[in-house]
Amino acid sequence: MKFEVGKNEILETQNMIDAQHLDIRTVTMGVALTDCADPDPARAAEKIYDKITRCAGELVPTCEAISREMGIPIINKRISVTPIALVAAASETEDYTPFARALDRAAKTCGCDFIGGFSALVQKGCTTADLRLIRSFPQALAETDLVCSSVNVGSTRAGINMDAVRLLGEVVKQTADLTRDNQSMGCAKLVVFCNAVEDNPFMAGAFHGVGEAECAVNVGISGPGVVFHALQKLEKDAPLDLVAETVKRTAFKITRMGELIAREASKRLNVPFGIVDLSLAPTPAVGDSVARILESMGLDRCGTHGTTAALALLNDAVKKGGVMASSSVGGLSGAFIPVSEDEGMIAAAKSGALTLDKLEAMTCVCSVGLDMIAVPGDTPASTLAAILADEAAIGMVNGKTTAVRLIPAYGKQLGDEIELGGLLGTAPIMRVHHHGAEEFINRGGRIPAPMHSFRN
Amino acid sequence: MKAVVTVIGRDAVGIIAGICTCLAGRGVNVLDINQTTLQDLFVMNMLVELGENDFAALTDALNAEGERLGVNVRMQREDIFDAMHRI
Structure with missing residues (x-):
């Protein structure tokens, strides 16, 4: 042998x-x-x-x-x-x-x-x-x-x-x-x-959907650091299709490992295997950042022009590698862009390169949404609701999941930051628009479902 | 169950003997060995058959032997490498 x-x-x-x-x-x-x-x-x-x-x-x-x-x-x-x-x-x-x-x-x-x-x-x-x-x-x-x-x-x-x-x-x-x-x-x-998904293993948004079985084991794998290191090995002038290919190959390997763990856990717990969620989930540790992956593609700072395009490439390549590796890819699979949980995002937000508006644009092409963003404590409830509505509209129209985790940090202003500890990291307070949306929010009611044809 | 034992550390006399004695004493069969030294660094991978051994107990024994020899020893199931690198 x-x-x-x-x-x-x-x-x-x-x-x-x-x-x-x-x-x-x-x-x-x-x-x-x-x-x-x-x-x-x-x-x-x-x-x-x-x-x-x-x-x-x-x-x-x-x-x-x-x-x-x-x-x-x-x-x-x-x-x-x-x-x-x-x-x-x-x-x-x-x-x-x-x-x-x-x-x-x-x-x-x-x-x-x-x-x-x-x-x-x-x-x-x-x-x-x-x-x-x-x-x-x-x-x-x-x-x-x-x-x-x-x-x-x-x-x-x-x-x-x-x-x-x-x-x-x-x-x-x-x-x-x-x-x-x-x-x-x-x-x-x-x-x-x-558009919440019913089998997402990641918090804080995990729930066991009504269409799910009695019990299921779902596994979420990570790996921004692995993708970052794989890209570091490429020549600086390697074309973007080669960048995408490298991300795909790396995603394949880490998904295979996730599936092995999921199947093993499922067998030992005698609970059906649900899905593997292949998400690049960053942590505040240096070398485990999604922002740094985007920067390694050639951006001076995450949040500058070109960030949305780089993120679109990354998110899609991660999914393609994952789908090839496992027939049971599910959950939110893609790239997460939480601010407080990502060392590079924190740095970009502190330097002013990354704004709330740019983050919103980035959520159009990545797997979730405005995540772990601290805003001034005196932000009106109607403005918070308007941010939620904007993000939900992006999800609704684009047929994708979007999520918002906003922290209107009590007593904090621009320039402050909050220390959440552990994997939740540090959140610099980000600027929100001071023009209100109160009348719009107070109308209530429902925004009708979008057209499914004329997709322009 | 098959597992991969990886030993990494500063090269010295008796590393292979120490690890193999530890395995042999517990009835673990060594199926294959890869070993090199990079400058002063000793690197060895062994494919072993655990037989009836308890994984955690054997890991503890290998770690203790590694500590005595001044090298880092780890044991992982072969499956993780197959899953990652073979379609």
Whole structure:
């Protein structure tokens, strides 16, 4: 019996892990909670806790064993659940924070890093339960540590629910105020989507969609550092099609590894394998930045002219490599451009090269949206809602997922920054337009779904 | 189960002997070896068959032996390299 892979290939893999920050960003177990509905809210919370701890009890030790055997770090172990508005609707209560507390407690018992799914899907309209859930966000996010919430406010088929957008502008602001002693951290756990996907393993937007099975294992892989190093080896004047090819080949390798981990976790946990989400998910560590990949293509600074084109190339090449490597690519797959979680984005924003407007343009061609952006604490709720609406419109018209995580940092001004810690990083406060949009937002109603022909 | 053992460190007398003794004492069969030295750096990959060994316990034993020899030892399942580099 001989080695099937060469010495250089073994060293290449080890080098990716040791020096280029290659890791499995998350193994996320989706758990359906629809069978936990109960008219008695205390009983429903108990059923939720019991089911999660029963299904995901072995998640963390299993991931740790796989990580040890494969020699690849698995950074986060997470749980996603059925949008809680659907489960809590049967309960006779107006206060949904006990459900968030039950989720938090279950995640802590399992030893998980985050639990997502304190969520509502309101693209066409809000049920009573949806409204109760959204109104409970500020308190729930302030009281819990690991619970992540999300709301889908629009879709290409349904249009945008502007009543929900208006409400969420206020809710985001209240969340920032209630968590003011902790850098307005609550807002880092609240995502507003358009065209949300049902199998996304990444936080804060993960939830277990209603079309999903009882339980599923979804894996999110990372690797900006690996792509960056691969591009560094190219000649400076290599044409862009060669750049795309290099990204594609690298994405292929890391997706294959993700699929192996997902299948292994699925087998050991006896839970069906869902998807591999191949997203270039940056961290604040030097050498793990999406912005630096764009700059390595020849931009002086991320955010300057040419950034959108470079990001379009990167995002598409990542998807092509991933799709070739696995038949089960899903989630958000592409490149993430969070500001606070990316060392190069932070530097670009601080230097003034990267603005909110440019980020919005970049979201037209990448896999998510305006992510982890801190804005002045005195930004009006209507302006926050208008930013949410703009981003949802980009998703709706382009038939893609967009998401917004805005942090109106309490008491902070331009020039300040907030330190969120860990993978969430540091967010410089970014400028928003001072002209208002209050009248537009106050109209409420719905922005109708777009035409599907005449795509000009 | 097959695994790849990688040993990297400053070259010295007895590294291969130490690692192989550690493996042989636990009934681990060595299927293939690649070994080179780059200047003073010793680099070795071994393909091994674990048999009935517990992965975590064997990893701990190899790490302890690596520490004694002053080299870095790691063991990973072969699957990760196959997945990444073979279609």
